[in-house]
Amino acid sequence: AKDQGRNRYEYYTHELTRQVSERFRLERDLRRAIERDELYLVWQPQFCLATEALIGAECLIRWQHPEHGLVSPAQFIPLAEESDLILSIGDWVLCSAIKTMSPWRARAPNLKVSINLSPRQLSAAGLSQRIRSLTEQYGVSPGLIQLELTESGLMESQDVNAWLQQEAAALGLLLSIDDFGTGYSSLSRLKALPINQLKIDRSFVMDIPEDKNDMAITRSIIGLARGLELEVVAEGVETAYQAQFLREAGCDIAQGYYYSRPISAAEFAARYLGR
Ligand code: C2E
Ligand code: CA
Ligand code: CA
């Protein structure tokens, strides 16, 4: 039994060492990913539920790793968030997104672009200055940039409040609370934030119509948004039934595989901004 205990101990330390070096390697590779041109953005369209008109697109980051293939952002963004790496990646995203949307203005002057931000990006100095200079450089109106901050990220940090109140509002940026319903925002705090949009998390949408609780939660989030005069978006819409339910419940905008998977910028332009 003693031997077994030791073996198990050795197994665990070995496994732990393996996992630590794996993470370490992944982080090292991620540091090089920008200069090696391994990151790119994909775009997922968003539609008005009432009219089916195209409203905007969310850009989502992808990493084509030379050996591991496509690595999910759900895997590498949390890793990047543990260090300053998220700052350079976040800056790359902002720059690429604004650069990409610039030529789209001619075809779709009101098309909004949603960009995911990490809370650490808000705490770092110079974010609003950077967005200001990028939008000026590429001739993009800040009023078409919809920044998405997760509900948990928003509640985590106090710097966020100050940044949102002073800088973002002054620039005229649009602010959305992402993954809404999964965090714990107090409603009084919500009222005080200069946001224009709530984004219902996919976890509430995906089991409609099987899960009656999720349907009730979704309806209440839509009701809350309408009461606070915020725009409300549902993500992860996969079926016609879900789209219909959301439309009838008064949701404004929908995004999900039912309409389109995230696609390359070229495909997005060809499909939605063509003649
Ligand atoms: P998120 O912001 O909540 O993005 C929605 C996720 O749901 C995306 O996964 C999207 O591809 C996926 N999705 C959209 N519609 C459907 C659907 O109908 N069905 C299903 N099953 N999935 C759908 P993705 O692209 O893997 O991104 C995962 C998360 O990684 C994002 O969640 C976001 O938190 C983070 N992320 C992605 N890009 C960025 C970025 O540029 N910066 C930061 N900070 N985070 C990012
Ligand atoms: Ca998002
Ligand atoms: Ca989500």
Ligand code: CA
């Ligand atoms: Ca559920």
